Amino acid sequence: MNYHSPASFAEASALAENADGVTRFLAGGTDVLVQLRADIVTPDTLIDIKKIDGVSDITQNDDGSWTLGVAVTGAEMTEHASLSRDWPGVVEAMDLVGSTQVQGRATLTGNLCNGSPAADSVPAMVAAGVTVTVTGADGSREVAVGDIPTGPGRTSLAKGELVSAVNIPARGDNAGDAYLRFIPRTEMDIAVVGVAVSLRLDGDTVTEARVSLGAVAPTVLLVQECADAIIGSTLDDAALDALAAAASAACNPITDKRGTVEFRTDVAGVLAKRAAKIAYARAKGETVKGDHA
Amino acid sequence: MALDDRKSDFTFVGTRPDRPDGLDKVTGRAKFGADAVAPGMLFGAIVRSPHAHARIVKIDTSKAEAMKGVKAVVTRADFATGLTGEFWNVQENVMAGDTALYDGHAVAAVAATSALDARDAAKLIEVEYEVLPHVTDVDKAMAADAPVIRDGTADGSVPEGMHPNVVRYHESGHGDVAAGFAEADLVIEDSFKTEATHQGYIEPHACLASLGADGKGELWCTTQGHWYAQKHCAALLGIETSQLRVTASEIGGGFGGKTTVFIEPVALALSRKANRPVKLVMSRSEVLRATGPTSSTSMDVKIGMKKDGTITAAEGVFRLQGGAFPGAPMEFTAMCAFAPYALENVRQVGYDVIANRPKQAAYRAPGSPMAAFAVESVIDLLCQELDLDPVEVRLKNASKKGTKASYGPRFDDIGLVECLEAARDHPHYSAPLEQGQGRGISCGFWFNHGGETSVSLALSEDGTVQVSVGTPDIGGSRASMALMASETLGIPYENIRVTIADTATLGYNDVSHGSRVTYASGLATIKAAQAAIAEMCKRAAAKWGIPEDAVKWEDGCAVPSGPNAGDFEPLAMADITADMGATGGPISGHFEATPEGAGVSFGVHIVDAQVDPETGKTSIPRYTVIQDAGKAVHPAYVEGQFQGGAAQGIGWALNEEYIYGEDGRLQNAVFLDYRIPVASDLPMIDTVIVEVPNPGHPYGVRGVGETGIVPPLAAIANAVSRAAGVRMHELPMSPPRILAALKADG
């Protein structure tokens, strides 16, 4: 195995472009190293991106948007007060990943590029409209988070491409987001269903909404029918029931050791309602602690 | 005081000093199974079957043997031949013969100069399989069309006409159950299933083995019983028992799962072939795939009750699947099932069924928790139907001293009534429940065990004491031994060092199982201390020139008594030991026996469950364990055992399970998907220690290690069923299962 720690994304891209066999980028390593030790994936080339300048920075831009370096850890996000105030759903989704130890290493980019349909931060990023900057031999492009995963363990990144930044939009006023996942325990488990909701209010009425589901299909889903169910409503019971029905209808899950098709479909609706209520309360300026459903 | 009187006032026993192994464990100095190294040591890796059932056509080891760094490859051909009985079963389990019997069954092993090389070499061993039909479910394994796993395994107990996968049968009871059911106002019969769970000890199996061409060997391993390991490894390797010295490492949990051998004989075989020490350490996946989980079960229970709560008859059928080998503890399941109740009419039947799964191993009170789940669920249904208080009903029927037990003998002093009264009077039992919560209770029973025991106690010149016991310390037993020795000798706890001796140092000691250590090694420690006291009194008598029986032992001193009382200054222990070399030689005490008075154990658990009706998720807001300890030698460790039983029971009841795919492969061989409760899943588990002394122990001790896992499955099922408003019949009560039950109920 060859290990590299390039000083720039261009260099990292070139290394990946020219590498033979299996290549992995090393961010926090909480997927890469676990898979290595468990004899699941033994990379031929390991490219550590943590030595590149700025990869640990959390920056708020002049327009209120955020740029996160690709090595920013979950713990750094949780401790960042104004990021947490702007995007509590994204931050709480990343905070759900692993334990205190894992939080000290794990990144949004790694969670996304590992390609797990159950990755916790991904639905939250999709609901929030997050994009990533992808750098390759021909320069950089900006890609919506939802367009990165293409199936379990697969991404749309070409050979030689890597993520060089995470871009979170400006939050703006009267808006809130939330992420809930279902696990049978309280910690250290993998989402059986994950639901993220981001919305904006005008008074009591929902004017914008994005609803995203995880672990219920081969890739993360952004469900327009869910958004339509609550846009224009005050999140009354009828709107919530319509939201739940739309979420359940959008599910295309499998039965496996973690849950049945029926269970995932039902619980997606339940969590959609609960997450929408939290996002709504946050948009109203209330501080709501997310719970592990 | 005559030495054999039962003591009731204690100075040291019943206090809570720090454990002697505490500093080592919190600083990392303690040496566990994987912490041993030896010069020239090799690393082993095991090749395992990916099939649930397959004939091994051919094993080609040539590529692995040709690899640089590889020093030995072994298969079954490298083990002894001609074994029978349990030796053969254990050998067949640690290294497959003609047939791989479950996913994860070892088929070959390799030793190399690094762990990575060993892992890579294992991949080069080519095994050709002919896949055979398999079965993993207990009911399906008994069905007429089930594939036959090992024809001819059944013993003579099995009734005519059963499938060859049914390998043992048990039946017991007394009275006339048909007549009893006829007397009942209400009879409820119901069926239940439980999935296999793993003991889940945090430390995977690990060992360092060295065996020379001269047939002399050394083995370091994490085990609950190193004499067992010695005997079985010697047999499997074809060497003499005494030529293999086995040392038990510190042990990171066992719960019954380390009462047998898995990798140890393999490491010895590799070492013998390579002529180098070999270290073998299992991964967690290997632990889950190839070491003993519990049995899975399928059970039918029928109980008749009068309107006033009197049980008129009880009957149970218990089918246990214990992997591809005989030995599922179905007779314990059957015998424990109704033991808490004084019944005129009772009958219980057990079936031991083999299937394509790993060989089951003991897990705390083997077989009993499942029985309690079925029986106590039916009692709860009867209480609900007849509108009776669950504790009062159990009190009304509770076994007491003199009761003829459901499994035969008459009980001596037991503490079930005291436990039930403590439950009834506990604030938990009367606390109001919140919306969505239900409360469950259950009794639990376990036999407890004595077993071969040998203890040696040696005095040092400065008056301190070394105690050598042969039972690995899996629950703080060194502290308990030191407390009992200090109580007997009348010297401070800190003056005693307790060591787990290796197999070359003491006579045979049975495994640390059956909740036997505090009872049996404790009894032996007390007796060994008494033997040393007798010798010290003899030395004092000689010094004073008075008869031996005119010296008594008081508060750590020899004191003249009877007509000589007051004639001489008392001699402290250190005074006697200081010149023992000149007064007759070193002083020590020994005790060897197979004590028979273990004293059965009962407990009662109260648990509140909260069920989320929309997701089927259960949380446990409150839990209380009440159990008879006879005499709690170190109450903090007794409480720890109670809490540990409840914690493991919560896992078993709610989320832990072996999940097999259609292909017979284990789907969840990692802790991510084998869902043991994490700390935040558990409430603070409250405990009440009841003390009804065990007449079979000088200080009244009963073992407490196992009974604590008997009531939780049932107590939680009763709480969940009441909270959800629907009776749960199958474990684990995972959210999908509860949600499905709620939906089916409308």
Ligand SMILES: Cc1cc2nc3c(=O)[nH]c(=O)nc-3n(C[C@H](O)[C@H](O)[C@H](O)COP(=O)(O)OP(=O)(O)OC[C@H]3O[C@@H](n4cnc5c(N)ncnc54)[C@H](O)[C@@H]3O)c2cc1C
């Ligand atoms: C104990 C434990 C618990 C966990 N719990 C959870 C959980 O609850 N929820 C959850 O979703 N996950 C969980 N995980 C998985 C893991 O922690 C997360 O997926 C984490 O976010 C991965 O981030 P990382 O930085 O460690 O990624 P790494 O392991 O460094 O990389 C992961 C993948 O991303 C790729 N990659 C990394 N950086 C880049 C880049 N810049 N461009 C392109 N590709 C890149 C790598 O090639 C690799 O394929 C857990 C893991 C462990 C060990």
